[in-house]
Amino acid sequence: MDYGHPLQLGVFLTPTAERPHAAVELAVRAEELGLDLVTLQDHPYQPRFHETWTLLSWIAGRTERIGLAPSVMNTPMRLPAVLARSAASLDLLSGGRLTLALGAGHFWDAMEAMGVPRLTPGESVDALAEAVEVVRGVWDAAAPGALTYRGTHHRVAGAERGPAPAHDIPLWVGGGKRRMLDLVGRLADGWVVAGGAAGVAALRDGNALVDVAAASAGRDPREVRRVLNVSGTLADAGSGFLDGPPERWVADLLPLVVDDGVGTVVLATDDVATLERFAREVAPALRAAVAAERERRGTPPAPTRSTAARAARRRGIAYDDVPPALAATAVEPGDARYAAVRSTYLRGGAPGLVLRPGTAAEVAEALRFARAQDVPLSLRSAGHGVSGRSTNDGGIVLDVSRLNGVEVLDEATRLVRVGPGARWGEVAAALQPLGWAISSGDYGGVGVGGLATTGGIGFLGRAHGLTIDHVRAVELVLADGTHVRTSEEEHPDLFWAVRGAGFNFGVATAFELQAAEVGDVGIAQLVFDASDTAELLTRWGAAVEAAPRELTSFLTMGAPRGGQVLAQTTTVVDSADPDTILRMLQPFAQVGPLVGQSVQVAPYAAVVAPPDSGPTSDGEPVTRSGLLEHLTPQFAADAERLVRSGHTFFFQVRAMGGVTADVAPDATAFAHRSANFSVSAFGASRARLDGVWDGLHHHFSGLYPSFETDPRPERLTDAYPPATLARLRELKRRYDPDNVFRDNTNIAP
Numbered sequence: 001m002d003y004g005h006p007l008q009l010g011v012f013l014t015p016t017a018e019r020p021h022a023a024v025e026l027a028v029r030a031e032e033l034g035l036d037l038v039t040l041q042d043h044p045y046q047p048r049f050h051e052t053w054t055l056l057s058w059i060a061g062r063t064e065r066i067g068l069a070p071s072v073m074n075t076p077m078r079l080p081a082v083l084a085r086s087a088a089s090l091d092l093l094s095g096g097r098l099t100l101a102l103g104a105g106h107f108w109d110a111m112e113a114m115g116v117p118r119l120t121p122g123e124s125v126d127a128l129a130e131a132v133e134v135v136r137g138v139w140d141a142a143a144p145g146a147l148t149y150r151g152t153h154h155r156v157a158g159a160e161r162g163p164a165p166a167h168d169i170p171l172w173v174g175g176g177k178r179r180m181l182d183l184v185g186r187l188a189d190g191w192v193v194a195g196g197a198a199g200v201a202a203l204r205d206g207n208a209l210v211d212v213a214a215a216s217a218g219r220d221p222r223e224v225r226r227v228l229n230v231s232g233t234l235a236d237a238g239s240g241f242l243d244g245p246p247e248r249w250v251a252d253l254l255p256l257v258v259d260d261g262v263g264t265v266v267l268a269t270d271d272v273a274t275l276e277r278f279a280r281e282v283a284p285a286l287r288a289a290v291a292a293e294r295e296r297r298g299t300p301p302a303p304t305r306s307t308a309a310r311a312a313r314r315r316g317i318a319y320d321d322v323p324p325a326l327a328a329t330a331v332e333p334g335d336a337r338y339a340a341v342r343s344t345y346l347r348g349g350a351p352g353l354v355l356r357p358g359t360a361a362e363v364a365e366a367l368r369f370a371r372a373q374d375v376p377l378s379l380r381s382a383g384h385g386v387s388g389r390s391t392n393d394g395g396i397v398l399d400v401s402r403l404n405g406v407e408v409l410d411e412a413t414r415l416v417r418v419g420p421g422a423r424w425g426e427v428a429a430a431l432q433p434l435g436w437a438i439s440s441g442d443y444g445g446v447g448v449g450g451l452a453t454t455g456g457i458g459f460l461g462r463a464h465g466l467t468i469d470h471v472r473a474v475e476l477v478l479a480d481g482t483h484v485r486t487s488e489e490e491h492p493d494l495f496w497a498v499r500g501a502g503f504n505f506g507v508a509t510a511f512e513l514q515a516a517e518v519g520d521v522g523i524a525q526l527v528f529d530a531s532d533t534a535e536l537l538t539r540w541g542a543a544v545e546a547a548p549r550e551l552t553s554f555l556t557m558g559a560p561r562g563g564q565v566l567a568q569t570t571t572v573v574d575s576a577d578p579d580t581i582l583r584m585l586q587p588f589a590q591v592g593p594l595v596g597q598s599v600q601v602a603p604y605a606a607v608v609a610p611p612d613s614g615p616t617s618d619g620e621p622v623t624r625s626g627l628l629e630h631l632t633p634q635f636a637a638d639a640e641r642l643v644r645s646g647h648t649f650f651f652q653v654r655a656m657g658g659v660t661a662d663v664a665p666d667a668t669a670f671a672h673r674s675a676n677f678s679v680s681a682f683g684a685s686r687a688r689l690d691g692v693w694d695g696l697h698h699h700f701s702g703l704y705p706s707f708e709t710d711p712r713p714e715r716l717t718d719a720y721p722p723a724t725l726a727r728l729r730e731l732k733r734r735y736d737p738d739n740v741f742r743d744n745t746n747i748a749p
């Protein structure tokens with residue numbers, strides 16, 4: 001039977017330490033020759049061999065594409081929970097190239113000499129089965145709680161799970177005895193069959209046993225890839241199995257694939273000439289012969305995911321219809337990568353499918369597919385949405401994080417093309433060497449896609465305006481799948497809408513932004529005793545309004561502790577001159593009792609350096625937003641009541657105004673240009689935060705959608721004044737009449 005696996009051709013190398021780089025050079029050559037896999041035998045008691053993980057890691061570092069597999073790993077000599085971490089690490093470092101083939105151990109005298117307790121053959125198979133479960137348990141970073149496992153041979157008492165590997169590492173098992181084949185059928189993703197004529201016979205007998213065991217465990221036997229190690233002589237003349245010219249090899253190997261189900265053929269050789277001949281003369285001919293025979297027979301392809309992974313699929317999504325270009329990078333609930341993509345920075349989720357297109361055409365394809373399913377759709381760029389629900393429960397996430405390039409289009413006009421998946425810290429780092437910056441936010445982990453479709457209130461706001469004020473063009477995939485470029489000249493109506501309410505109109509696939517010349521900036525962190533909260537707020541607000549527009553300041557307060565409130569301000573001055581910086585900061589040092597201060601001159605990129613990775617949340621953010629014209633004593637008194645209520649753990653006032661206010665209210669869909677401040681609060685309880693915040697509402701002229709999570713419909717009219725909202729609704733009716741894009745501050749058509 002042909003199980004329909006894509007044919008894999010590899011090489012099995014001797015990990016000799018006597019010529020330390022010999023196996024590495026052969027592996028590099030195998031990659032150059034287009035082979036799929038390099039495998040290494042593992043004998044940790046053998047002093048003439050390298051230790052396998054070390055050698056495999058070195059090979060991974062020297063290669064870019066080829067798959068890597070210890071085959072088979074001596075499992076009794078390795079603690080399974082640690083083995084899982086070694087494998088996950090190498091998979092992450094190599095970009096998802098690892099296959100883990102495990103064995104039950106063989107040379108017990110040598111192993112015992114190294115201190116490994118001897119097991120009977122039956123015990124060693126049981127121990128291997130337990131090890132497989134432990135390894136998978138550690139990899140399953142999405143599972144709740146620590147891993148506890150009580151086996152006869154292996155015990156794990158609350159091990160932390162993770163890291164999740166870069167991909168679902170195929171777990172193969174090598175061996176030929178009946179008990180081992182039963183284990184393979186029940187648990188493994190692949191069966192490694194020993195080489196030679198005996199191996200071929202073992203394959204034929206063993207396949208049936210593996211299939212029965214798989215079926216009785218509720219699996220599809222096609223889930224188990226059959227891996228055959230072979231050796232032979234490539235010569236112009238020969239006399240037997242795999243002994244002769246390439247045509248003879250093809251004739252011998254073809255039936256093993258299409259009749260006996262071999263999906264992977266691994267040639268054991270350390271001879272570079274044999275390797276080259278196999279790759280150049282056997283491999284292409286064998287691939288072509290297999291493809292032709294499969295075509296002739298109509299062989300169905302093997303399932304891409306295990307029965308267990310398929311069981312974790314959610315209703316309402318036609319998983320088998322995911323377009324092939326997207327299927328390779330898509331993540332499903334049963335996948336190892338799921339833990340890393342299910343939730344976002346502030347919001348827990350359990351989507352049924354995360355599509356990760358890598359081009360605008362794939363975005364259109366993903367959108368078409370998503371629209372055909374009857375489940376929620378979320379858009380995601382870098383997953384820092386507050387109002388934006390870039391994850392969901394049981395739906396589809398269209399994640400454009402792979403569209404993350406930052407490219408200079410024109411040095412003279414400082415025009416830059418940026419992908420929605422880039423994070424602002426990465427954008428700042430890319431532009432810093434040019435002496436440029438784009439006004440963004442205060443945090444480098446935030447994505448371009450979410451922020452540049454809404455506003456962008458950041459540390460350069462008074463000096464350079466909102467992020468959307470620097471957008472010169474946006475490319476979008478619209479609800480009907482068309483890909484359009486919007487600018488002042490092309491689809492100007494959409495271009496207007498995209499700058500302030502873009503998330504309602506399409507999936508942004510690229511932005512053209514005009515950077516500003518920004519050298520080093522002054523950054524001051526001043527901490528005040530804010531026991532007299534209202535007084536401090538009023539004085540700080542007055543200092544902001546009186547400050548030159550080069551200066552932008554954010555003030556943050558937490559909940560009171562022991563009656564005391566501290567206010568932390570971060571102030572950025574767009575100047576590298578220390579005297580100018582200090583002169584502009586001077587009024588701020590006097591707004592209240594100063595308890596801590598630091599001032600430095602650094603590049604803007606240092607202010608918004610991207611974090612290595614963001615925390616992902618299980619929760620649901622509770623936030624409110626308001627835009628304020630002036631920070632009056634009346635507002636400050638009400639704000640003090642909010643802070644002292646204890647119902648917000650993060651209260652922030654950001655300076656706006658300056659260049660932001662130079663733009664006409666109707667120039668973009670962000671209309672609230674006269675606000676001098678953006679106010680926001682985060683709480684733990686919706687009801688408690690709203691209860692206090694609603695009392696502040698009359699102070700505000702509007703709100704900033706990105707910081708608002710109140711679901712009440714009147715928030716929409718706070719976000720968009722009547723004329724803006726009417727225009728947005730009309731455009732929504734035209735461009736998204738079915739309301740496909742509704743995961744964020746939705747303007748119903």
Ligand SMILES: Cc1cc2nc3c(=O)[nH]c(=O)nc-3n(C[C@H](O)[C@H](O)[C@H](O)COP(=O)(O)OP(=O)(O)OC[C@H]3O[C@@H](n4cnc5c(N)ncnc54)[C@H](O)[C@@H]3O)c2cc1C
Pocket residue numbers: 344345346378379380381382383384385386387388389390400420440441442443445446447448449450451453454455456457458459502503504506507508509706707743744
């Ligand atoms: C720690 C933190 C700091 C922040 N600081 C600032 C700040 O200083 N200034 C500021 O203005 N905002 C700030 N924000 C708010 C932030 O700008 C928004 O939450 C923004 O939506 C995040 O963008 P993202 O791409 O990371 O989000 P995602 O979670 O990926 O997306 C959020 C929403 O944006 C929309 N969206 C995402 N990608 C696209 C796309 N390609 N096309 C169309 N719509 C899309 C969708 O509606 C989606 O639900 C901050 C948020 C956090 C969590």
